Amino acid sequence: MSDVINMAINxxxxxxxxxxxxxxxxNTALNKxxxxxxxxxxKIFDANKIDLNNAxxxxxxxxxxLKLDENKIKDMIQGVRDIVKLNDPVNQILWEKDIADxxxxxxxxxxxxxxxxxxxxxxxxxxxxxxxxxxxANAIILKGGSEAENTNQTFFEIIINALSEIDNFPKxxxxxxxxxxxxxxxLGADKYIDLIIPRGSNNLVKYIxxxxxxxxxxxxxxxxxxxxxxxxxxxxxxxxxxxxxCQYPSACNAVETVLINSKIxxxxxxxxxxxxxxxxxQYTMKPNEWHKEYGxxxxxxxxxxxxxxxxxxxxxYGSGHTDCIITENKENAEKFMTYVDSAGVYLNISTRFADGxxxxxxxxxxxxxxxxxxxxxxxxxxxxxxxxxxYGNGDIVDDFVKGKRQFIK
Amino acid sequence: MSDVINMAINxxxxxxxxxxxxxxxxNTALNKxxxxxxxxxxKIFDANKIDLNNAxxxxxxxxxxLKLDENKIKDMIQGVRDIVKLNDPVNQILWEKDIADxxxxxxxxxxxxxxxxxxxxxxxxxxxxxxxxxxxANAIILKGGSEAENTNQTFFEIIINALSEIDNFPKxxxxxxxxxxxxxxxLGADKYIDLIIPRGSNNLVKYIxxxxxxxxxxxxxxxxxxxxxxxxxxxxxxxxxxxxxCQYPSACNAVETVLINSKIxxxxxxxxxxxxxxxxxQYTMKPNEWHKEYGxxxxxxxxxxxxxxxxxxxxxYGSGHTDCIITENKENAEKFMTYVDSAGVYLNISTRFADGxxxxxxxxxxxxxxxxxxxxxxxxxxxxxxxxxxYGNGDIVDDFVKGKRQFIK
Numbered sequence: 001m002s003d004v005i006n007m008a009i010n011x012x013x014x015x016x017x018x019x020x021x022x023x024x025x026x027n028t029a030l031n032k033x034x035x036x037x038x039x040x041x042x043k044i045f046d047a048n049k050i051d052l053n054n055a056x057x058x059x060x061x062x063x064x065x066l067k068l069d070e071n072k073i074k075d076m077i078q079g080v081r082d083i084v085k086l087n088d089p090v091n092q093i094l095w096e097k098d099i100a101d102x103x104x105x106x107x108x109x110x111x112x113x114x115x116x117x118x119x120x121x122x123x124x125x126x127x128x129x130x131x132x133x134x135x136x137a138n139a140i141i142l143k144g145g146s147e148a149e150n151t152n153q154t155f156f157e158i159i160i161n162a163l164s165e166i167d168n169f170p171k172x173x174x175x176x177x178x179x180x181x182x183x184x185x186x187l188g189a190d191k192y193i194d195l196i197i198p199r200g201s202n203n204l205v206k207y208i209x210x211x212x213x214x215x216x217x218x219x220x221x222x223x224x225x226x227x228x229x230x231x232x233x234x235x236x237x238x239x240x241x242x243x244x245x246c247q248y249p250s251a252c253n254a255v256e257t258v259l260i261n262s263k264i265x266x267x268x269x270x271x272x273x274x275x276x277x278x279x280x281x282q283y284t285m286k287p288n289e290w291h292k293e294y295g296x297x298x299x300x301x302x303x304x305x306x307x308x309x310x311x312x313x314x315x316x317y318g319s320g321h322t323d324c325i326i327t328e329n330k331e332n333a334e335k336f337m338t339y340v341d342s343a344g345v346y347l348n349i350s351t352r353f354a355d356g357x358x359x360x361x362x363x364x365x366x367x368x369x370x371x372x373x374x375x376x377x378x379x380x381x382x383x384x385x386x387x388x389x390x391y392g393n394g395d396i397v398d399d400f401v402k403g404k405r406q407f408i409k
Numbered sequence: 410m411s412d413v414i415n416m417a418i419n420x421x422x423x424x425x426x427x428x429x430x431x432x433x434x435x436n437t438a439l440n441k442x443x444x445x446x447x448x449x450x451x452k453i454f455d456a457n458k459i460d461l462n463n464a465x466x467x468x469x470x471x472x473x474x475l476k477l478d479e480n481k482i483k484d485m486i487q488g489v490r491d492i493v494k495l496n497d498p499v500n501q502i503l504w505e506k507d508i509a510d511x512x513x514x515x516x517x518x519x520x521x522x523x524x525x526x527x528x529x530x531x532x533x534x535x536x537x538x539x540x541x542x543x544x545x546a547n548a549i550i551l552k553g554g555s556e557a558e559n560t561n562q563t564f565f566e567i568i569i570n571a572l573s574e575i576d577n578f579p580k581x582x583x584x585x586x587x588x589x590x591x592x593x594x595x596l597g598a599d600k601y602i603d604l605i606i607p608r609g610s611n612n613l614v615k616y617i618x619x620x621x622x623x624x625x626x627x628x629x630x631x632x633x634x635x636x637x638x639x640x641x642x643x644x645x646x647x648x649x650x651x652x653x654x655c656q657y658p659s660a661c662n663a664v665e666t667v668l669i670n671s672k673i674x675x676x677x678x679x680x681x682x683x684x685x686x687x688x689x690x691q692y693t694m695k696p697n698e699w700h701k702e703y704g705x706x707x708x709x710x711x712x713x714x715x716x717x718x719x720x721x722x723x724x725x726y727g728s729g730h731t732d733c734i735i736t737e738n739k740e741n742a743e744k745f746m747t748y749v750d751s752a753g754v755y756l757n758i759s760t761r762f763a764d765g766x767x768x769x770x771x772x773x774x775x776x777x778x779x780x781x782x783x784x785x786x787x788x789x790x791x792x793x794x795x796x797x798x799x800y801g802n803g804d805i806v807d808d809f810v811k812g813k814r815q816f817i818k
Contacts, residue, residue: 016724019747099769103758112780113750194780215624215781236803243805315425337798338428341522349512349801358809358816359797360508371521371603372624373782376797388768388785389746392758394645396652400767407767 004185007141007175008192011114014172015139018111021169023088029134029169032162034080037127040158041073047154048123055147061250065122066147076127079363083131086362089380090137099390100400100407106389111137113194115383116186118208120200123148126155129197130174132363136383141175141193143183145200152176187212199366202293217378219369221319222252223293224351227259227310227336229327234268236348237326238275243350244324246279250295252367253322253344253354257290257300258283259310265303272301290317307332311339318342320369322354322376343369343376413594416550416584417601420523423581424548427520430578432497438543438578441571443489446536449567450482456563457532464556470659474531475556485536488772492540495771498789499546508799509809509816515798520546522603524792525595527617529609532557535564538606539583541772545792550584550602552592554609561585596621608775611702626787628778630728631661632702633760636719636745637681638736639672645757646677646735647684652759653733655688659704661776662731662753662763666699666709667692668719674712681710699726716741720748727751729778731763731785752778752785 037044048068055066089109096106115138119125126142133140144152156176163171177186186193190213198205198218205220226244228237244255260268276283282298289300290313304310314323322344325336337345344354354377356364361379368374374382399405446453457477464475498518505515524547528534535551542549553561565585572580586595595602599622607614607627614629635653637646653664669677685692691707698709699722713719723732731753734745746754753763763786765773770788777783783791808814 016748016750019750020744097769099762099767103762105768110750209622213618215779217781233803239803239805243807247805247807247810335429339425341425341428341519342796344797344799346799347801349799349804350806352806353508353512353799353801353804354797358508358806359514360506360816360818370624371794372626373794375794385780385782385784387751388753388763390753390755390758390762392756392762394642394648395758395762396648396656397759397761397767398652398656401656407769409769 002185004177004182005189005192007177008114008186008189010172011139011141011175012192014170015111015113015137017170018137018139018173021137025166025169026088026134026137027084029163029166030080030084030131032165033127033131033159034077036158036162037073037077037080040154044068044073044151044154044158047150050150051148058147062147066145066151068123068151072124076124079128080131083135083363083380086135086380089135089384094386098408100395100405102393103395104391106391107386108389109381109384109386112383112385114139114141114192116141116143116193116196116214118143118183118196118198118200118204120145120204123151123155125199126152127159128363129365130159132365132380132383134173136380138383139173139175141177141186143177143186149178184211187214190214197366215373217366217368217370217374217382219252219319219321219367221293221369222254222321222367223256223291223317223319224253224321225257225259225314225318225323226255226351227304227307227314227323227325228261228264228268229307229310229325229329229332230261230263231329231332232261232264232268232326233328233348234271237268238271240324240326240348240350241272242275242279242281244352245281245299246297247350247352249297251352252293253351254295255299255324255351256293257302257317259302259304259313261307261310262303262305269301269303293319307335311336314340314342321367322346322351324349324351343367411594413586413591414598414601416586417523417595417598419581420548420550420584421601423579424520424522424546426579427546427548427582430546434575434578435497435543435546436493438572438575439489439493439540441574442536442540442568443486445567445571446482446486446489449563452567453477453482453560453563456559459559460557467556471556475554475560477532477560481533485533488537489540492544492772492789495544495789498544498793503795507817509804509814511802512804513800515800516795517798518790518793518795521792521794523548523550523601525550525552525602525605525623527552527592527605527607527609527613529554529613532560532564534608535561536568537772538774539568541774541789541792543582545789547792548582548584550586550595552586552595558587593620596623599623606775624782626775626777626779626783626791628661628728628730628776630702630778631663631730632665632700632726632728633662633730634666634668634723634727634732635664635760636668636713636716636723636732636734637670637673637677638716638719638734638738638741639670640738640741641670641673641677641735642737642757643677643680647680649733649735649757649759650681651684651688651690653761654690654708655706656759656761658706660761661702662760663704664708664733664760665702666711666726668711668713668722670716670719671712671714678710678712702728716744720745723749723751730776731755731760733758733760752776
């Protein structure tokens with residue numbers, strides 16, 4: 001049996017042991033991890049320096065994501081402590097009711113089990129996702145970017161050492177794998193792994209979706225739209241479009257295509273062109289760009305005949321991430337927000353708000369364009385499912401089938 | 410482009426059109442279907458007779474499932490009318506809150522989109538699942554058993570004709586495919602189809618899970634356990650075991666393995682052996698049967714050292730469906746119900762209660778052993794997901810990043 005399969009089996013066992021962890025023990029573990037990160041800050045910088053020295057052929061943006069500084073590490077530690085403060089997502093009774101006299105049914109939240117997380121360059125993901133997993137009593141198997149290998153290994157050791165200090169803590173709850181072959185084996189371990197979360201490029205997410213039977217939580221593209229309706233307030237439209245493109249152009253919730261109602265083309269388009277120029281944003285009106293996620297200060301513009309055409313365009317070319325209408329007409333707004341089949345449907349507000357922290361979730365597991373399980377920004381509860389607990393007293397179905405007893409309607 | 414892909418594209422369009430259907434229109438459609446079924450009852454029997462005449466080489470249980478009689482059709486019609494009475498699962502506001510002054514976030518339920526449903530012999534599934542899809546505004550693509558081809562085609566035509574009587578109703582919401590090649594194409598249409606629900610044998614479910622990238626809702630096995638704890642009430646244990654095995658032996662929630670605490674072996678096992686004999690139940694204590702779903706009046710018995718061993722056995726050999734402990738000890742009960750990683754964890758009650766109708770859901774889409782989206786008996790809400798609606802007034806993220814505005818904590 002391969003090392004990765006063995007690891008997955010042990011992770012499954014740890015996930016079962018973790019079912020009994022109290023909120024207090026889990027929070028103690030998180031605080032210990034935060035403390036250990038503080039104590040080992042020099043060790044982390046040393047490891048990161050090795051990775052930075054080895055990183056010769058990477059882009060400057062990748063180098064910047066790889067490079068840790070005091071502020072980033074402070075944020076990572078604070079991120080772990082913030083998760084301590086969140087409510088325990090596990091063992092919450094969603095509802096309970098008597099289904100018959102003396103028979104009580106409870107729907108109770110519980111962890112998913114074993115989760116594989118594959119992330120690229122950014123080493124700060126490792127502490128955040130480990131903390132989320134511990135809080136929700138899930139086991140995780142992590143694979144970081146190879147550029148950050150030393151940094152990731154150091155974080156992993158700090159986490160494991162911190163967990164080892166707690167009596168009987170199932171420390172196989174956090175696991176790290178290293179190679180592409182390891183990833184392949186993990187993707188095949190559908191018997192032991194319940195969910196895969198890829199955090200990285202479109203190509204990574206697409207590769208994973210095509211190579212596993214395990215459910216995948218994530219989104220491959222972020223092709224977000226803003227539609228300027230014939231009843232748009234121009235100032236709002238311009239402010240929202242510039243914010244949605246320029247505030248952080250490489251974010252998945254940045255706008256990629258602006259749709260303009262043909263009735264306002266002559267009055268609005270020149271204003272928009274000026275604004276885009278002022279802010280250094282390139283644009284094109286070529287139809288072959290309508291699937292494109294620019295990830296930089298560029299966007300597509302299309303003139304559409306009416307609201308229906310805007311909705312159809314978005315449902316055809318969009319990625320189901322986040323799409324916005326700018327309008328003062330309530331009926332048009334509700335029509336857009338009903339018919340556009342996306343995780344986020346927005347009225348007069350920047351698409352950049354699509355984010356777990358901004359939604360008030362306290363943490364973000366990732367953003368999902370899935371149509372099952374979890375959609376949009378996913379908080380801690382996206383790492384949970386539920387079980388049904390049924391309490392009886394020797395009850396048998398035969399009594400109900402024979403009409404001796406009745407279910408409560 | 411193949412017929413099935415074309416159908417899937419049209420189903421996707423219909424699912425978008427269906428987003429605007431009011432509860433009233435959907436209920437009108439369901440009542441029209443029920444009325445048409447009543448009016449066309451002879452047509453249905455004629456079609457069914459053709460299928461029965463063609464069915465030479467099938468087992469008697471399959472023949473019985475294929476054969477329709479007055480009672481079955483009455484139940485089917487009543488099943489459609491029952492779905493009218495259920496609450497509309499779509500456009501329900503799960504919660505809403507202001508994330509900042511003037512910015513309101515709403516989490517709202519919506520349909521999943523396009524669902525593929527593959528079911529074996531039982532033709533009664535077609536009206537039930539069509540009604541559930543219409544109620545939840547999902548489009549469906551149905552594939553029934555080839556033995557029931559004429560019956561299924563007749564039901565399908567009755568449904569489509571009923572929907573055609575309603576102005577502008579997107580009747581491509583219900584679709585029927587016919588061959589194994591059609592199924593293959595459907596399983597490959599992950600661009601248009603959002604969920605696959607197989608309702609049938611283990612082999613069917615396993616085949617589907619191995620041959621699609623689309624999420625699958627269902628369970629392959631139903632290996633349910635009853636553990637007689639050292640603190641078991643023997644009468645309750647015997648009654649529950651016999652009900653769970655004999656009341657309907659081929660059900661997925663029937664018990665397959667009985668675990669007995671070694672401390673009560675000498676006193677309890679002889680009583681159980683008697684009871685099994687009385688009820689014509691065969692049993693074996695061979696270890697190679699511990700994964701087995703008998704589907705008939707047979708079961709496995711294993712003596713276990715203690716509660717922990719019972720839990721480990723279930724988590725190793727079970728299918729995550731439904732498992733029960735018989736005990737008068739509350740601590741043991743809670744330990745079992747926490748550590749056993751199954752959709753249903755039961756105390757002193759027959760596993761046969763694992764059923765959407767018995768849980769009070771009013772309808773059952775199927776039973777899921779998945780760890781994501783929906784688990785256990787799945788009601789109408791298992792066919793929904795949610796979207797986030799965000800209402801602003803020209804708001805931009807830049808103001809929050811620069812500290813000019815604050816999110817509400």
